[in-house]
Amino acid sequence: MISAPKPDLVTVNIDGRDLAVPKGTNVIEAARQLGIEVPHYCYHPKLSVVGNCRMCLVEMGLPAVDPATKQPIIDAATGKQKVNWMPRPQIGCATNAMPGLHIRTNSPLARESREGVTEFLLINHPLDCPICDQAGECKLQEFSTAYGRGYSRFIEQKNVKPKRTVLGPRVTLDDERCILCSRCVRFCKEVAKDDVLGFVDRGSYSTLTCYPGRQLENNYSLNTVDICPVGALTSTDFRFRMRVWFLKATPGIDPESSVGVNTEVWSREGVIYRITPRRNDEVNDTWMADSGRLLYKQVRAEDRLLAPAIGGGATAPEMALKAAADLLRSGAAYVVGSGRSTVEEQFLTRRLAAALRAPVALVSRTGAGDRLLVSADRNPNVRGALVTGLVSALPAARLDGLAADIDAGRVRTVLAVGEDLADAGLTPAQLAKVAVVYLGTHRNATSAAARVVIPTLTVFEKAGTFVNQQFRIQKFARAVPGPQGVADDLVTLAALATALGGAVVPADLNALWQVIAAEVKPLALVTHANLPSTGLLLDATPWAALPFVEGETLHFKPAAPAAATA
Amino acid sequence: MPYVVERKPLTLSERLYLPQILSGMRVTLKHLFARNVTMEYPEQRPAIPAGYRGVPTLVKDPHGREKCVSCQLCEFVCPPKAIRITPGEIPADAPAAHVEKGPKEFEIDMLRCIYCGLCQEVCPEEAIFLQNQYSMTGYTREEMVNRKARLYELGGTLPDNHFKWDKKKEAAEHGGGH
Numbered sequence: 001m002i003s004a005p006k007p008d009l010v011t012v013n014i015d016g017r018d019l020a021v022p023k024g025t026n027v028i029e030a031a032r033q034l035g036i037e038v039p040h041y042c043y044h045p046k047l048s049v050v051g052n053c054r055m056c057l058v059e060m061g062l063p064a065v066d067p068a069t070k071q072p073i074i075d076a077a078t079g080k081q082k083v084n085w086m087p088r089p090q091i092g093c094a095t096n097a098m099p100g101l102h103i104r105t106n107s108p109l110a111r112e113s114r115e116g117v118t119e120f121l122l123i124n125h126p127l128d129c130p131i132c133d134q135a136g137e138c139k140l141q142e143f144s145t146a147y148g149r150g151y152s153r154f155i156e157q158k159n160v161k162p163k164r165t166v167l168g169p170r171v172t173l174d175d176e177r178c179i180l181c182s183r184c185v186r187f188c189k190e191v192a193k194d195d196v197l198g199f200v201d202r203g204s205y206s207t208l209t210c211y212p213g214r215q216l217e218n219n220y221s222l223n224t225v226d227i228c229p230v231g232a233l234t235s236t237d238f239r240f241r242m243r244v245w246f247l248k249a250t251p252g253i254d255p256e257s258s259v260g261v262n263t264e265v266w267s268r269e270g271v272i273y274r275i276t277p278r279r280n281d282e283v284n285d286t287w288m289a290d291s292g293r294l295l296y297k298q299v300r301a302e303d304r305l306l307a308p309a310i311g312g313g314a315t316a317p318e319m320a321l322k323a324a325a326d327l328l329r330s331g332a333a334y335v336v337g338s339g340r341s342t343v344e345e346q347f348l349t350r351r352l353a354a355a356l357r358a359p360v361a362l363v364s365r366t367g368a369g370d371r372l373l374v375s376a377d378r379n380p381n382v383r384g385a386l387v388t389g390l391v392s393a394l395p396a397a398r399l400d401g402l403a404a405d406i407d408a409g410r411v412r413t414v415l416a417v418g419e420d421l422a423d424a425g426l427t428p429a430q431l432a433k434v435a436v437v438y439l440g441t442h443r444n445a446t447s448a449a450a451r452v453v454i455p456t457l458t459v460f461e462k463a464g465t466f467v468n469q470q471f472r473i474q475k476f477a478r479a480v481p482g483p484q485g486v487a488d489d490l491v492t493l494a495a496l497a498t499a500l501g502g503a504v505v506p507a508d509l510n511a512l513w514q515v516i517a518a519e520v521k522p523l524a525l526v527t528h529a530n531l532p533s534t535g536l537l538l539d540a541t542p543w544a545a546l547p548f549v550e551g552e553t554l555h556f557k558p559a560a561p562a563a564a565t566a
Numbered sequence: 567m568p569y570v571v572e573r574k575p576l577t578l579s580e581r582l583y584l585p586q587i588l589s590g591m592r593v594t595l596k597h598l599f600a601r602n603v604t605m606e607y608p609e610q611r612p613a614i615p616a617g618y619r620g621v622p623t624l625v626k627d628p629h630g631r632e633k634c635v636s637c638q639l640c641e642f643v644c645p646p647k648a649i650r651i652t653p654g655e656i657p658a659d660a661p662a663a664h665v666e667k668g669p670k671e672f673e674i675d676m677l678r679c680i681y682c683g684l685c686q687e688v689c690p691e692e693a694i695f696l697q698n699q700y701s702m703t704g705y706t707r708e709e710m711v712n713r714k715a716r717l718y719e720l721g722g723t724l725p726d727n728h729f730k731w732d733k734k735k736e737a738a739e740h741g742g743g744h
Contacts, residue, residue: 127730130637130690131667160738163666164658240655240667243638 012101027092041229042181043093056092057113059104061085114147124159126176134231136244168216178232184224194218238274250479254292258377260468261288265479272296303443305455324437324452325499332412333358339379342464348493350390355502362395363424375550383467398425406430420444456489457482474535619683619696623721633693636669640685648678664735672714676702
């Protein structure tokens with residue numbers, strides 16, 4: 001019988017406490033497990049180790065053995081094996097745990113080393129904190145407070161460097177603030193595979209720059225801003241817009257593709273200011289694509305639908321719901337669901353379609369995958385529709401079935417849940433032949449042609465779950481309240497389903513999940529409240545034979561040969 | 567328990583009436599010729615002692631540059647949340663472009679302000695001061711919100727001992743410290 005390989009554990013001693021860690025763990029990570037912070041700038045858990053900032057200097061020692069007999073030397077005073085402390089401090093990031101390694105993170109030598117490194121880093125650092133966007137989440141600020149000396153002995157003139165260098169369309173560099181940790185250089189080389197950044201000149205002239213004739217313009221450039229420990233790399237979009245200590249972070253999921261990148265949505269008083277990645281080692285590590293960071297602009301877009309309408313004229317929500325129910329009840333209905341809806345909305349859409357005995361179609365959106373964090377399937381939740389049973393096959397890009405049904409006169413009413421029918425291949429003539437009930441967030445050709453329009457919320461204004469390409473169900477919370485007068489999607493769908501003669505379903509997320517767990521077999525053990533923040537893998541075997549379009553991305557390998565290569 | 571009030575009979579001088587009137591007139595006459603203790607307020611204004619905390623204002627440096635860089639620390643520290651700042655970038659062709667950041671809008675709601683002076687204390691740029699102005703009136707709530715232009719009008723110019731940004735600009739123009 002084959003047993004699972006045991007992780008190769010080694011025991012280290014940090015500040016007098018023994019800890020067993022897997023071989024290969026470095027001192028910073030080992031200390032983190034004990035709740036001890038070893039300050040560092042250049043080390044990043046997802047990048048290679050360079051050890052150039054020298055901030056993580058700690059004292060190290062190894063148990064003493066007699067060189068001749070290899071017997072442990074016992075200290076007579078304590079009765080324990082003696083530790084030979086190294087005369088100089090060593091960097092924690094580049095030292096891996098080895099058996100019997102002793103670490104002192106807070107000895108006078110370690111403290112003095114940190115203070116010295118901090119003083120050197122601050123020599124040429126500008127006193128920019130009042131105008132620096134990093135203030136409040138700046139490692140240099142934090143560590144200077146914690147480990148610095150509190151006053152400056154530097155009376156010479158500080159070095160001055162360019163302050164508004166445009167590195168690319170989304171990144172602006174403030175050279176003075178740079179502490180030359182090279183995280184951004186390593187990120188571009190190792191993760192984004194677009195090796196454009198590097199240092200030029202020497203000593204205090206050292207400057208971060210792009211290779212001549214090139215720009216930092218890949219779709220992952222803003223990750224360099226996230227990992228910059230100081231305010232040197234700034235996001236041109238977020239620059240000077242709001243101090244970070246006012247912002248509230250809400251866990252979100254990036255809806256741009258089926259990767260399901262975990263995000264933090266940063267908002268203040270109902271206004272979103274930026275989106276950053278949230279660490280999930282199974283999905284996106286600590287990265288996300290630039291394209292997903294600007295999606296918050298749709299929340300306050302000009303063409304947002306803000307009031308329900310019947311035949312183009314604004315009306316009360318109850319009237320619109322009643323008109324929609326009357327239209328749908330008249331028979332020969334067709335439901336167009338969406339791969340952008342949450343699992344809960346898809347469940348309610350299925351209920352709705354069942355009450356109407358209407359066929360359901362989804363619209364697929366595909367694009368080239370970038371093998372990193374944007375997959376070929378640009379719908380975030382097609383697998384949610386499979387899991388909830390809304391559809392049983394993969395959707396097509398065009399609604400040819402619906403078009404044929406309209407032409408043949410078999411369909412008189414279409415319920416479009418967030419999908420633009422004109423975009424999905426229906427002609428204006430076909431749209432004019434049927435009565436369309438449109439549930440959506442923004443104005444488009446379908447909302448213009450629709451008989452009844454009911455506005456819905458964007459992904460930032462509601463809570464829910466998406467099932468990503470790994471069949472990992474991940475939840476997100478509501479970051480900002482929706483516009484006044486716009487009901488939650490679940491409320492609208494539940495009200496429609498009830499009006500059309502379906503069983504009464506709760507629109508409250510927690511109550512709804514009890515119904516979902518009882519009715520949807522793959523989700524039987526899931527509740528929204530108990531879903532871990534890193535998501536939960538569902539059993540994907542019932543859909544293993546489907547030809548999913550995704551190619552390989554970070555932490556994902558397609559099970560079957562993909563229909564379209566990434 | 568009932569309380570019985572003892573009523574004393576009037577004394578002779580009280581019964582005579584006139585001595586009482588005269589003693590009252592003495593007090594009146596004393597105040598008639600004594601030094602005035604009140605102030606004719608709108609015409610006369612009190613002398614404001616040093617360190618007085620009046621209406622918070624924004625000030626400019628002697629070169630006319632607005633000192634606030636919209637770091638929003640006053641907004642953060644303000645106990646009644648009276649301050650609201652919209653930060654903005656100073657355009658690259660402006661004279662103060664080397665400061666990079668300045669307030670696009672700066673509002674202090676004087677209906678909320680409690681004159682505590684924490685904003686002045688926290689300001690790293692010495693741009694906000696509680697000066698001598700103490701009387702804020704208005705007919706509407708809107709009038710009681712001091713906007714940026716009004717704050718600079720109230721604040722005026724104060725002497726600056728540091729000229730931190732100007733020194734920095736000078737250093738940049740002269741080889742950047744090398």
